[in-house]
Amino acid sequence: MTEARRELLKVRGLSAGYGAGPVLFGVDLDFLAGELVALIGANGAGKSTLLGVLSGLLKPLAGSVVFDGRDITGHRPEAIVKAGLVHVPQGRRLFGTMSVEKNFRLGAYLRRDSEVAADIQRVAGYFPALADKLARDAGTLSGGEQQMVAIGRGLMGRPKLLMIDEPSLGLAPKVVERVVDVAREINRDGTSILLVEQDVLVALEAADRGYVMENGRIALSGKASDLEQDPAIRKAYLGV
Numbered sequence: 001m002t003e004a005r006r007e008l009l010k011v012r013g014l015s016a017g018y019g020a021g022p023v024l025f026g027v028d029l030d031f032l033a034g035e036l037v038a039l040i041g042a043n044g045a046g047k048s049t050l051l052g053v054l055s056g057l058l059k060p061l062a063g064s065v066v067f068d069g070r071d072i073t074g075h076r077p078e079a080i081v082k083a084g085l086v087h088v089p090q091g092r093r094l095f096g097t098m099s100v101e102k103n104f105r106l107g108a109y110l111r112r113d114s115e116v117a118a119d120i121q122r123v124a125g126y127f128p129a130l131a132d133k134l135a136r137d138a139g140t141l142s143g144g145e146q147q148m149v150a151i152g153r154g155l156m157g158r159p160k161l162l163m164i165d166e167p168s169l170g171l172a173p174k175v176v177e178r179v180v181d182v183a184r185e186i187n188r189d190g191t192s193i194l195l196v197e198q199d200v201l202v203a204l205e206a207a208d209r210g211y212v213m214e215n216g217r218i219a220l221s222g223k224a225s226d227l228e229q230d231p232a233i234r235k236a237y238l239g240v
Helices: 047-054 077-083 100-106 116-124 143-155 173-188 200-206 224-229 231-238
Strands: 007-018 021-032 036-040 062-067 085-088 161-165 192-197 209-214 217-223
Touching (some): 007 047, 021 192, 021 217, 036 047, 036 173, 036 200, 047 085, 047 192, 100 143, 116 143, 143 161, 143 173, 173 192, 192 200, 200 224, 217 224, 224 231
Parallel strands (some): 036 209, 085 161
Antiparallel strands (some): 209 217
């Protein structure tokens, strides 16, 4: 396998849950470097729980997570970020009373190199709407701009794989389109992306491949274009 298409993430038999019991049941997932993969499913299917396990926020009950050749199962979140796996959480979770630039800098908190300032300019280049807002408090921005800051903060960790959870939440369709276009651009520039979305059409149109979650399990997987045309997907998620 070439360097560009090496195996980046391998999840096997992953089960996890909270006090009330398991939410994920034996999840398998494969991800090649350079891909943009969509993880879709209804609200409550287990998508955000899976991201929580992958990013170290939730300990698995069973199974394994191998990232870039290293077993990271159950590792602490900061160790997982340092390995190159970064999570942009649902709902942005910015520091609203801090500037856009300071929010970006928080994404680089584990870095000890001298290129953070240059990276702020590079990352800001993906988001022209933020060009004149780096000094503004993040909480004063529109929902779409806040989502861009959240993605930018994730990029400041220089991830090998960026996991973006429900970026369309609460945004107008045109804004969603722009956010997804930026995700594609970031992917073309070499960052692998796992896009987690309830908006099935948006996700599949952006992705190379897709996984469909139902009730804590992977129900279907395949090329995004094939999933988009699958009668079961169209009926369940697109209403056609």
